[in-house]
Amino acid sequence: MTSNTDGSGYFLYHSIGMYPGKSEAMAAALTDYAQTWGTPDDSQWPQVLGGRQRFIDLWCQLIGAEAGTVTSAENVTTALLSLIGGLPEDHLRGRSLLVAGDCFPSLHFLLAGLAPRLGFTLHTVPLREGESWVRDEDMIAAWDDTVGLALLTFVTSTASHRCDLETLVAHGRKMGSLVGVDVTQGIGLLPYRVDAPAVDFTVSTSLKWLGGTSGAGILHVARPLLEQCRPELRGWFSQENPFSWDLDAFTFASDARRFDHGTPSALACLGSVPALEWNAAQDGAAMLAHNRALSRRILDAAPELGLTPVSPDDDARRGGSVMLRLPEGPEPASVVSSLREVGLYTDCRGRTLRLSPGSVTTEDGVNRLLGALAQLRAPA
Structure with missing residues (x-):
């Protein structure tokens, strides 16, 4: 069972980005602030x-x-x-x-x-x-x-x-x-x-x-x-x-x-x-290549899942996110909730499912996402 918090299934970089060790790094910075602000000098x-x-x-x-x-x-x-x-x-x-x-x-x-x-x-x-x-x-x-x-x-x-x-x-x-x-x-x-x-x-x-x-x-x-x-x-x-x-x-x-x-x-x-x-400190080209590889997997699989891309197919004209229109059937909120239950984090705007794979997202996370979406696909 994949941990719900290991980041492999995190697709919310269009909302709140993640990076390895974020929680600890932020905690150290904010603790340093608290110590400075709370010192009577x-x-x-x-x-x-x-x-x-x-x-x-x-x-x-x-x-x-x-x-x-x-x-x-x-x-x-x-x-x-x-x-x-x-x-x-x-x-x-x-x-x-x-x-x-x-x-x-x-x-x-x-x-x-x-x-x-x-x-x-x-x-x-x-x-x-x-x-x-x-x-x-x-x-x-x-x-x-x-x-x-x-x-x-x-x-x-x-x-x-x-x-x-x-x-x-x-x-x-x-x-x-x-x-x-x-x-x-x-x-x-x-x-x-x-x-x-x-x-x-x-x-x-x-x-x-x-x-x-x-x-x-x-x-x-x-x-x-x-x-x-x-x-x-x-x-x-x-x-x-x-x-x-x-x-x-x-x-x-x-x-x-x-x-x-x-x-x-x-x-x-x-x-x-x-x-x-x-x-x-990162290799920007490598980060972008990672995003492009995972995004391409999602875009290529979308038609078989009954999902219509609403993002440009051309990498040069697309940001880091892949937006897919959900078919009529399941409510968007229920789709997001079902994915969350298996450690896949996404969101919707109307019937548009927003997916943004970043540095902590993995190929396994994309595979799990595609499998979960296949199970949620409404009957033809």
Whole structure:
């Protein structure tokens, strides 16, 4: 009997990533925080803020960002709010903001609420009828010179579609638009650099393939845009010197710290440092090859199981997840529950079963998954 917690049947990297020894590494980091924070001396802030800076430095290394252009955020939504709220007014007022209909819903909710106040039109490019992701060519067709900003989704959470960043960013430059990318569903597995192609900003969390904690998001802003931004969400940590108490002499920090505001929430950053360090020490090509091999097994077996892939078949256009549409019959919740009972961890969005094999997932885990799905197949 395979242990339910050995990781071999873990397919939830689109939700919470895992890595060998994660529990012990996180426990050590958080225990160190507790010991520091609970010691009655004056060492807390230097140590904790130093740990947060370590988190930021690891992110700079991961995405090829210049020092001073990345800061932490609670999540992608707050990161995007900080960015949007800091833009010069002429970037958006009277213009449109372009997103795909399969972007992360939280970001769409935010933008829809900001549009009336900031005076931009939210243009959402729809999915074609019967399709699972917004086509790159449809984004380009909707992207004219009225677009002040386009927010691209590196990899979608509902189909694992990987957009063609090179083509989309090149088109955006021709249109004179700002271009931002939400890399949440791909970073840590797929290579990504903020300068290849060069984008104006990037938002992400440290969850998913990186295996970090919730609450440990990031915002990267390229230097030319950063220097123009005056974030409305600001506070004492937005200053060059946070300890300046002159109420009439507020000045923004010269780097990404201007997107900080009140006292930083550092605990999530500290809890995610072990995950970022583990990821940085790995052979990225080998991790991706492992994912591709297991994903191909699932994709090739899907038709015989009566499951319809809703993810791209082409590795170059797919993230690390494989999404399969369940046939009519068993309720999605019951499928997930039945798999859980035999140590296979997945989830569903509607009738779409989401499967993301990562570093702790094994070939045996995939074989067990396929066997379990065969048993659950509804009668023809």
